[in-house]
Amino acid sequence: MSTNGHHFGANGNGGRAANDRSPAPKRVVIVGGGIAGQSLCERLRERDSDVQVTLVCAEPHLPYDRVHLSDLLSDEEPSGPLGELQLRPDEWYDDNGVEVLVDTKVERIDLPGHELELSNGDTVAYDKLALAIGSQPLMPPIPGIELEGVYAYRGPTDTAAIRAAAAEATHAAVIGGGLLGLEAARGVQAQGCPVTVVHLMDRLMERQLDAGAASMLLPAMEELDMEVSLERQTEEILADDDGHVRGLRFSDGEELAADLVAVSIGIRPEKELAEHAGIDCNRGIIVDDRLCTSEPDVVALGECAEHRGVVYGIVAPIYEHAKVAADTLLERDGDEYRGSLPWAKLKVAEVDLVSIGDVEGDGGATSALAERREYRKIAMRDGRMVGAILLGDTRGTEALLEAVRSGERVDDPLARLAEAAEAGPEELPDEAQVCDCNGVCKGDIVRAVTEDGMSSKQEVMSVTRAGTGCGSCKPLVADIVAIAGGSDEPAYLCPCRKQTREFVAEQIMSNGHDAVSEVSEACGTGRECGLCKPALAYLVSQINDNRHREERSARHINDRVHANIQNDGTFSVVPRMRGGVTNSDQLRRIADAADKYDVGMIKVTGGQRIDLLGVKKDDLPAIWEDIGMPSGHAYGKAVRQVKSCVGTDFCRFGLGDSIKLGVELEGEWEGLHTPAKVKSGVSGCPRNCAEATVKDIGVVAIEGGWQVYVGGAAGGSVRKGDVIATVETAEESKRVATAFLQYYREHASFKERTYDFVPRVGLEELQEQVLDEDNQATLLERFRLAKTAAAARDPWLERRDPYHERQFTDLDSIQLPQAGGNGANGHGDEPGDSESVAEERELELVGPPPEGER
Amino acid sequence: MTETISIEGVRVCAAEDVPLGEGRTVIVAGRPLAVFRTDDGFFALDNTCTHMGGPLADGIVADETVACPLHDRRFELATGRAVGHECGGVAAYPVEGRDGEIFVTMPLLEGAASDESRLATGAAEVEPAEVTPTDGESPAGNTG
Ligand SMILES: Cc1cc2nc3c(=O)[nH]c(=O)nc-3n(C[C@H](O)[C@H](O)[C@H](O)COP(=O)(O)OP(=O)(O)OC[C@H]3O[C@@H](n4cnc5c(N)ncnc54)[C@H](O)[C@@H]3O)c2cc1C
Ligand code: HEM
Ligand code: SF4
Ligand code: SF4
Ligand code: FES
Numbered sequence: 001m002s003t004n005g006h007h008f009g010a011n012g013n014g015g016r017a018a019n020d021r022s023p024a025p026k027r028v029v030i031v032g033g034g035i036a037g038q039s040l041c042e043r044l045r046e047r048d049s050d051v052q053v054t055l056v057c058a059e060p061h062l063p064y065d066r067v068h069l070s071d072l073l074s075d076e077e078p079s080g081p082l083g084e085l086q087l088r089p090d091e092w093y094d095d096n097g098v099e100v101l102v103d104t105k106v107e108r109i110d111l112p113g114h115e116l117e118l119s120n121g122d123t124v125a126y127d128k129l130a131l132a133i134g135s136q137p138l139m140p141p142i143p144g145i146e147l148e149g150v151y152a153y154r155g156p157t158d159t160a161a162i163r164a165a166a167a168e169a170t171h172a173a174v175i176g177g178g179l180l181g182l183e184a185a186r187g188v189q190a191q192g193c194p195v196t197v198v199h200l201m202d203r204l205m206e207r208q209l210d211a212g213a214a215s216m217l218l219p220a221m222e223e224l225d226m227e228v229s230l231e232r233q234t235e236e237i238l239a240d241d242d243g244h245v246r247g248l249r250f251s252d253g254e255e256l257a258a259d260l261v262a263v264s265i266g267i268r269p270e271k272e273l274a275e276h277a278g279i280d281c282n283r284g285i286i287v288d289d290r291l292c293t294s295e296p297d298v299v300a301l302g303e304c305a306e307h308r309g310v311v312y313g314i315v316a317p318i319y320e321h322a323k324v325a326a327d328t329l330l331e332r333d334g335d336e337y338r339g340s341l342p343w344a345k346l347k348v349a350e351v352d353l354v355s356i357g358d359v360e361g362d363g364g365a366t367s368a369l370a371e372r373r374e375y376r377k378i379a380m381r382d383g384r385m386v387g388a389i390l391l392g393d394t395r396g397t398e399a400l401l402e403a404v405r406s407g408e409r410v411d412d413p414l415a416r417l418a419e420a421a422e423a424g425p426e427e428l429p430d431e432a433q434v435c436d437c438n439g440v441c442k443g444d445i446v447r448a449v450t451e452d453g454m455s456s457k458q459e460v461m462s463v464t465r466a467g468t469g470c471g472s473c474k475p476l477v478a479d480i481v482a483i484a485g486g487s488d489e490p491a492y493l494c495p496c497r498k499q500t501r502e503f504v505a506e507q508i509m510s511n512g513h514d515a516v517s518e519v520s521e522a523c524g525t526g527r528e529c530g531l532c533k534p535a536l537a538y539l540v541s542q543i544n545d546n547r548h549r550e551e552r553s554a555r556h557i558n559d560r561v562h563a564n565i566q567n568d569g570t571f572s573v574v575p576r577m578r579g580g581v582t583n584s585d586q587l588r589r590i591a592d593a594a595d596k597y598d599v600g601m602i603k604v605t606g607g608q609r610i611d612l613l614g615v616k617k618d619d620l621p622a623i624w625e626d627i628g629m630p631s632g633h634a635y636g637k638a639v640r641q642v643k644s645c646v647g648t649d650f651c652r653f654g655l656g657d658s659i660k661l662g663v664e665l666e667g668e669w670e671g672l673h674t675p676a677k678v679k680s681g682v683s684g685c686p687r688n689c690a691e692a693t694v695k696d697i698g699v700v701a702i703e704g705g706w707q708v709y710v711g712g713a714a715g716g717s718v719r720k721g722d723v724i725a726t727v728e729t730a731e732e733s734k735r736v737a738t739a740f741l742q743y744y745r746e747h748a749s750f751k752e753r754t755y756d757f758v759p760r761v762g763l764e765e766l767q768e769q770v771l772d773e774d775n776q777a778t779l780l781e782r783f784r785l786a787k788t789a790a791a792a793r794d795p796w797l798e799r800r801d802p803y804h805e806r807q808f809t810d811l812d813s814i815q816l817p818q819a820g821g822n823g824a825n826g827h828g829d830e831p832g833d834s835e836s837v838a839e840e841r842e843l844e845l846v847g848p849p850p851e852g853e854r
Numbered sequence: 855m856t857e858t859i860s861i862e863g864v865r866v867c868a869a870e871d872v873p874l875g876e877g878r879t880v881i882v883a884g885r886p887l888a889v890f891r892t893d894d895g896f897f898a899l900d901n902t903c904t905h906m907g908g909p910l911a912d913g914i915v916a917d918e919t920v921a922c923p924l925h926d927r928r929f930e931l932a933t934g935r936a937v938g939h940e941c942g943g944v945a946a947y948p949v950e951g952r953d954g955e956i957f958v959t960m961p962l963l964e965g966a967a968s969d970e971s972r973l974a975t976g977a978a979e980v981e982p983a984e985v986t987p988t989d990g991e992s993p994a995g996n997t998g
Contacts, residue, residue, distance in 0.1 A: 024883075102948070119978070382907075448873045458938050525914065527917045528919075528959065529919060529921060529928060530914040530916025530919065530920075530921055531916075531921050531928075533914055552873070553875025553915060554914075556914065556923065557912035557923045565912065565924070569909045569912070802874040805870075805871075805967065806872070806878060810878050811866055811871060811879065811889065812865045812867075812880070812882065813880065814864060814880065814883065
């Protein structure tokens with residue numbers, strides 16, 4: 001065995017005898033700590049917790065995410081040399097029993113001796129060896145390439161050097177107009193340095209784009225103030241008197257002034273280590289379908305490996321390599337590696353571009369919109385999809401990736417392209433790969449939800465590992481989890497403790513809980529993340545017919561201060577305006593208040609009311625007082641407005657008095673909390689100007705009666721409501737609508753809008769519950785109970801009777817003695833200190849409000 | 855990292871100023887803090903959510919965490935550590951109660967540096983030098 005002392009675990013030298021019987025390798029050494037080396041460690045550990053794993057990294061860092069190196073160029077101020085790019089925290093290696101040697105290079109492989117020579121003079125023995133040694137940037141052999149100010153773009157050191165140089169330089173040149181060159185150019189620009197991209201070919205990204213797409217990419221890059229110079233062969237890099245770069249000279253004799261040059265023209269797989277040991281190499285280290293090299297105990301993977309004549313320069317194949325290589329090293333049966341579909345995404349924030357597979361093909365279809373810089377193409381070969389380009393509009397990326405991977409047969413490529421654009425997560429086939437980093441398909445995610453009972457994105461991510469690599473697929477994972485959760489699996493009220501609404505409701509009823517804290521104490525609901533507390537608060541109030549003990553700490557801030565928090569921390573104020581009917585006196589008061597409190601914007605809402613936006617929290621009580629109108633509950637899960645059209649009062653088509661009915665319904669319902677917001681409308685005739693058919697509850701006057709619609713929506717979802725009943729009188733329509741409202745209040749899950757609730761329960765069941773005379777009567781009775789308690793009080797009256805002295809106010813600001821002016825100031829720990837601080841605060845109280853308060 | 859001054863025991867409020875289970879903002883030397891009160895006592899964090907700058911004091915408080923009112927990112931009350939998201943943690947400050955008055959100890963650092971990721975290690979309490987003053991604007995929140 002070896003002579004060095006870095007072995008992980010205590011049994012480094014013992015057990016040779018046992019080894020003879022057991023075919024399992026005892027020690028795997030991985031050379032190269034890039035994404036490939038790291039992935040292999042993880043795949044090995046997933047399969048075998050005993051095998052010794054040693055990772056030898058030449059770079060002075062733990063494995064990091066090279067793909068996002070450009071973050072170090074564009075981020076405001078990276079923290080440390082790796083910023084946020086380190087793939088796993090330091091502890092991971094100890095926790096997973098992986099021995100890592102950083103800043104240590106393998107100098108030589110002794111194949112017969114199964115031993116490695118390290119740059120520090122030590123040797124390491126292996127049973128199995130993995131080469132994950134990546135590649136080197138390709139540097140053109142031209143005069144001046146070694147000058148100061150000329151950099152490759154491969155690792156953190158290059159990146160830091162480019163960043164520092166860009167901050168000083170007057171003009172930069174990037175040699176290479178491929179994926180990485182454009183990314184590097186953008187990074188240089190982020191440091192405020194003008195840049196020219198110099199490219200040998202007649203178009204950008206010729207390996208990923210056809211001529212049409214490239215011709216649209218060019219103006220898009222130029223619009224970002226990037227100069228692009230095509231068909232330029234750099235012959236020499238010119239030096240100034242100090243040996244620093246001053247420009248480029250091209251084959252046509254022209255020159256470009258540049259005091260910073262970044263080179264990104266391709267990669268050269270690292271293979272010398274293997275070659276010297278006698279392992280077969282071509283462009284890279286040659287591997288078979290088990291990723292085995294010509295030497296049985298040695299595998300190669302990642303950018304250094306050449307498989308079926310292909311060397312990949314992208315990250316996605318690496319994850320597939322790692323799985324196969326792990327099986328091969330552990331001598332297990334597993335899938336063979338058959339090659340990967342090359343695809344790439346341009347990581348330039350302003351330009352959406354995805355290229356998949358063979359983008360030329362022998363035919364296909366293109367839809368291009370020059371003025372919008374959109375170019376979408378499917379490439380075909382022998383009737384099957386072989387590639388795609390999506391520029392400007394990358395909708396359908398996952399669907400097309402899957403289609404190309406499976407070689408989908410397509411008759412009408414143009415139609416297929418249009419279909420892909422519409423393909424939401426619902427339409428993706430189960431086999432579609434969602435997370436390329438970890439090779440997780442849609443089906444895996446769906447199963448985690450439906451079969452393993454995971455309910456949150458977080459849980460699904462930790463179990464399937466989807467989204468835990470680069471994270472670029474997280475939104476899609478969330479969508480799929482949501483869709484899968486839409487099945488009839490239990491939706492938990494409290495996902496942390498896995499408690500359903502039914503369970504909690506049962507606890508509340510049987511134990512007579514009347515406050516959230518009691519339920520939390522008894523069942524643990526809401527104690528872990530707290531996010532379900534509002535749901536719990538609703539349930540407690542609903543079951544107690546609003547005769548519960550209100551605990552504001554369980555409510556969202558909106559319901560603590562009865563206003564809607566905005567993205568900047570201010571609030572919006574929407575007064576009640578029943579049926580959308582107001583008068584000049586109200587309008588005058590609203591206008592005056594808007595002036596007095598310097599309201600950021602006055603907006604007429606989609607619900608026929610007026611919204612005052614940008615009100616400070618501590619101004620809320622005063623503005624309500626001035627307006628003198630009740631709360632419109634625009635901030636809560638509550639009955640919002642009943643929108644109405646002018647109906648028989650004014651409209652020449654009117655069949656029913658929609659204003660009267662709208663105003664009455666809103667008056668009867670207002671103040672009630674509901675599982676999710678309830679928006680309603682009343683239209684005076686089927687022309688439906690109040691859009692009642694797409695409201696949670698809508699009433700439409702028809703010849704000789706009224707139709708009541710439920711479960712409509714025209715928001716994130718669009719759904720036409722179902723007619724639950726057609727009745728003769730306005731009074732009857734009110735009863736039906738109100739009974740439905742109460743049934744919904746009692747049975748829907750928190751945040752479940754009627755457009756989900758109605759299809760879930762089914763129209764027939766709802767009609768049974770709501771139209772049956774007895775059922776209706778009891779629903780209406782419970783509704784009245786709840787309403788009497790709720791309506792006792794307009795929440796905005798809390799301005800005169802707050803639940804806490806500081807319901808609407810934060811703590812008083814504290815001004816300190818000038819920080820840092822002279823070191824001693826404020827440093828000591830004598831008790832006197834805090835007193836002097838307190839004095840400052842007194843002063844502050846009489847002064848103007850401090851800067852920086854929102 | 856230049857000079858630091860450490861402010862020990864600034865009185866921020868009386869205990870009853872913060873309702874049980876809620877938080878309130880206090881601006882100390884221009885820096886917005888969130889002071890929380892739970893059954894286990896008082897806690898102080900930077901008020902500004904690392905996601906998009908939401909006011910943590912207005913969040914929902916559970917036994918050990920607070921969830922931002924804007925998009926539900928969670929932070930540990932005691933350490934400021936990010937819980938279940940990658941936006942990074944916030945600084946946490948030691949809090950002490952004496953005779954019904956609440957005192958916060960706040961180390962300040964002169965000169966700006968990006969503190970997000972380092973604070974994410976939850977080191978705020980032990981490494982006071984890593985706290986930076988803000989100008990009252992929300993941070994860029996540029997982590998994916
Ligand atoms: C700036 C940039 C942006 C990129 N963007 C994308 C992108 O958007 N999408 C995409 O798919 N791909 C992208 N790539 C490519 C992707 O980063 C690589 O495919 C991937 O990182 C290769 O991983 P690897 O582990 O095979 O090799 P490497 O990351 O090169 O790792 C090999 C490691 O082995 C070490 N090593 C070499 N020899 C020895 C030795 N003798 N002893 C010990 N250690 C040794 C090296 O120091 C290195 O750390 C990008 C690359 C760069 C540089
Ligand atoms: C190694 C596996 C990874 C792959 C294949 C990968 C791939 C990608 C891709 C293709 C994008 C662009 C997404 C888009 O524009 O919609 C992206 C964005 C991003 N990724 Fe990764 N990534 C990886 C690892 C990581 C890691 C480890 C981090 C964090 C430490 C990270 C952080 C980000 C961020 C912040 C963005 C958004 C960048 C922006 O908005 O400009 N990625 N990633
Ligand atoms: S819905 Fe009918 S009644 Fe109402 S305004 Fe429109 S046309 Fe007139
Ligand atoms: S549509 Fe979206 S952005 Fe507009 S108000 Fe509604 S939620 Fe906000
Ligand atoms: S701002 Fe805090 S979660 Fe978005």
